[in-house]
Amino acid sequence: DAGITQSPRHKVTETGTPVTLRCHQTENHRYMYWYRQDPGHGLRLIHYSYGVKDTDKGEVSDGYSVSRSKTEDFLLTLESATSSQTSVYFCAISESKVSEQFFGPGTRLTVL
């Protein structure tokens, strides 16, 4: 998976609890992305980063925040998880905005 790891790979949590997902890359790529994948919806962009401390919102950013304090790590935080955030979350990286995006193995999150 192109030097991308995601942790945890599976998580079950309760409504209202905070959750942080981590994406770690060893490729030194500038761009990093968080997507969620739901049946019938394909992949939808949550947030992305175009450099350390440089982030922006995607299509479905409500209820999510991100941080990128160093090149290799991109964190996705659900401040107060809801059942509608049950999903599979994928991190992706790319060298530039016109380069191929490589995806990580995903994190399956269940919010009860």
Add this chain to the structure above:
Amino acid sequence: QQQVKQSPQSLIVQKGGISIINCAYENTAFDYFPWYQQFPGKGPALLIAIRPDVSEKKEGRFTISFNKSAKQFSLHIMDSQPGDSATYFCAARDGGSQGNLIFGKGTKLSVKP
């Protein structure tokens, strides 16, 4: 909202047959059209991609056909094999933005032996 419309949602093909998946878009600023392949439990992986200045791109058994005037593109899998059974996503990139990809909703392909 920018959209990429993908069809069909699911597809069953016999081994050796041709699988065809179609996508349509509206935004003329899209400048790059990749197809991703995803196996269960894995992340999507780039399969093949095309830019709008060519009408066709072939890599092995996989071909993208692109119709700029109709704003449509399609993936053809020749001699489909059971190992091709996966979910396929088309996508489009807006060249005027940060280059984010807009994905279709996916097509689940099953190739029967």
